[in-house]
Amino acid sequence: MSATSEPKKTLIRGARLLGGEPLDVLIDGGTVAETGTGLNAPGATVVEAAGQVLLPGLVDLHTHLREPGREDSETVLTGTRAAAVGGYTAVHAMANTFPVADTAGVVEQVWRLGRESGYCDVQPVGAVTVGLEGKQLAELGAMHDSAAGVRIFSDDGKCVDDAVIMRRALEYVKAFDGVIAQHAQEPRLTEGAQMNEGVVSAELGLGGWPAVAEESVIARDVLLAAHVGSRLHVCHVSTAGSVEIIRWAKSKGWNVTAEVTPHHLLLTDELVRSYDPVYKVNPPLRTEADVTALRAALADGTIDCVATDHAPHPHEDKDCEWGAAAMGMVGLETALSVVQHTMVDTGLLDWAGVADRMSFRPAAIGRLHGHGRPVAPGEPANLTLLDPAYRGVVDPAGFASRSRNTPYQGRELPGRVTHTFLRGRATVVDGKLA
Numbered sequence: 001m002s003a004t005s006e007p008k009k010t011l012i013r014g015a016r017l018l019g020g021e022p023l024d025v026l027i028d029g030g031t032v033a034e035t036g037t038g039l040n041a042p043g044a045t046v047v048e049a050a051g052q053v054l055l056p057g058l059v060d061l062h063t064h065l066r067e068p069g070r071e072d073s074e075t076v077l078t079g080t081r082a083a084a085v086g087g088y089t090a091v092h093a094m095a096n097t098f099p100v101a102d103t104a105g106v107v108e109q110v111w112r113l114g115r116e117s118g119y120c121d122v123q124p125v126g127a128v129t130v131g132l133e134g135k136q137l138a139e140l141g142a143m144h145d146s147a148a149g150v151r152i153f154s155d156d157g158k159c160v161d162d163a164v165i166m167r168r169a170l171e172y173v174k175a176f177d178g179v180i181a182q183h184a185q186e187p188r189l190t191e192g193a194q195m196n197e198g199v200v201s202a203e204l205g206l207g208g209w210p211a212v213a214e215e216s217v218i219a220r221d222v223l224l225a226a227h228v229g230s231r232l233h234v235c236h237v238s239t240a241g242s243v244e245i246i247r248w249a250k251s252k253g254w255n256v257t258a259e260v261t262p263h264h265l266l267l268t269d270e271l272v273r274s275y276d277p278v279y280k281v282n283p284p285l286r287t288e289a290d291v292t293a294l295r296a297a298l299a300d301g302t303i304d305c306v307a308t309d310h311a312p313h314p315h316e317d318k319d320c321e322w323g324a325a326a327m328g329m330v331g332l333e334t335a336l337s338v339v340q341h342t343m344v345d346t347g348l349l350d351w352a353g354v355a356d357r358m359s360f361r362p363a364a365i366g367r368l369h370g371h372g373r374p375v376a377p378g379e380p381a382n383l384t385l386l387d388p389a390y391r392g393v394v395d396p397a398g399f400a401s402r403s404r405n406t407p408y409q410g411r412e413l414p415g416r417v418t419h420t421f422l423r424g425r426a427t428v429v430d431g432k433l434a
């Protein structure tokens, strides 16, 4: 496979490291050999990168790769190809597969498929409870001790709503510095919910999904995490009230981290007026005030990182009436562009901030070795090069993902990943898979 050909010397010339001054970076084998100006390397492949921004390879804490079980929507191979195109060098694969990733056997299978893909490292997430059913703890220790070395556990797609189970899970993972990533959704408050509860849901007559369904679970969980002295990560934060609770928990010094998706940084529930299920997602698109609060929280660090919640679905599960449609959007191939549009071009975050929120911090939360490292001699050459001046219209026909359910079809977005390097090997060259 071309993506696994031998790495060689590559000289990236004149790229703006984290958006700073132009710099040359020499990659030799799997590592960064040298950085400086006026570097020469006879025989090296030269990438002329004037005007481009060099970032540490992006890390996603929240990707649905769908294998095993739903290979019609995505496989580890197609999902990691999409990740590479999006500038990612590592993704965390969510556990809501068929069978559920709740045993050492399944997480090892996903981990092996990731290694074979060669496009992007795959770190499996283990389920918190058997079958995501919320009743009995899964084999957390065995998944951690497996070859996959699982450190993040999540029932994502479902909430661990039983407080005793959540407490036990938080206590259990302390032994190996693990973290519980909670999908905060109070199930009784969201029965029949179809979209954000508010003015638009009232007008459209669709079942409302109140902000309090998310906020009440986050409030309980930060208290539980503090009580047992463990690590909590909050998945896809979507409301201004959730931000306030997380800010309060952090001010107490509790070990709480949080993510926001690109779509919650840009889109609102006004889009649901179209009744186009491409906008149907869990948690639902919220209001303009929520979007503003989420952007501010990502900028000030209350929300630690951006995570895609890449949720591929085949067209038959999305091209149907709103009520019957599956929830979720693909996101790997557009995430960096949406973050540039919402955070960088608005002046809320500089490129060093993007490196922090999309690489350093997610890698630190996942305790992921070899990723989220500074671009410096001796470090693994996991790198992303992007052209921030590029403007393009999103066309899902060209996606590497097996699914097309993007809310950005036809929308102009800035920026394009030109090159991605995984341990010195180019997985993307000139915007195309190597």
Ligand SMILES: NC(=O)N[C@@H](CC(=O)O)C(=O)O
Pocket (backbone or CB within 6 Å): 064, 096, 156, 157, 158, 183, 280, 281, 282, 283, 309, 311, 312, 327, 328, 329
């Ligand atoms: N985020 C989504 O809208 N969908 C996710 C799981 C989920 O429901 O959270 C999926 O797996 O499709």
